[in-house]
Amino acid sequence: PYTCQQCGRSFTQLGNLKVHMNVHAGEKPYTCQQCGRSFCHKGNLNYHVRIHTRESLFTCQQCGISFTEKRSFNRHIIIHTREKHFTCQHCGKSFDQHENFKAHMRFHSGEKSYMCTQCGKNFSQKGPFQYHMRLHSEEKSYTCPQCGKSFSQKRHFTDHIRIHTGEKPFPCQQCGKSFNRKGTLNRHMRVHTGEKPFTCGHCGK
DSSP: EEEEETTTOSSSSHHHHHHHHHHHHOOOOOOOTTTOOOEHHHHHHHHHHHHHHOOOEEEOOTOOOOSSHHHHHHHHHHHOOOOOOETTTTTTOOEEHHHHHHHHHHHHHHHOOOOOOTTTEESHHHHHHHHHHHHSSSSEEEETTTOOOOOHHHHHHHHHHHHOOOOEEEOTTTTTTESHHHHHHHHHHHHHHOOOOOOOTTTOO
């Protein structure tokens, strides 16, 4: 393998390492001929070019939002088509899964049924509780060579490294803006889709 001496990331091909080194050097050799915007990676440029060359082929009949890719369109459609069988009597919010409904009801009751035996912290939802428990049980085996910060999970370590390298491998297919984390890209996509997945359990906003 070919390893980057700056951040330790490895590649199977020398060409991929050379492309990666553009991130550290600040070079953006791939330029859009339409608008002049430059990118570190050719893949990011290819995503960006679609803004200029492709029409919005998929339009939602419910709300009128258009998409250039079918998979993005299909993800959006779920918002409208999902049946919601469980309705909260306190605020009127509905849910399609019973587990989500039960978790929501805990916000009204203040119930926190999951307690960490190591530090005593309480959680109302199983998912955050399980994630918290892993923080106690896992050793922090990934250490950043730049600042010394340690992580127990490789994905968090990889996300952190991009802060130092400036690498943003997750481009928005709608506007070309790139992000260093997939979760940040997903939140950004709501600007285009209009999706508002989080509702206040008390007032319904």
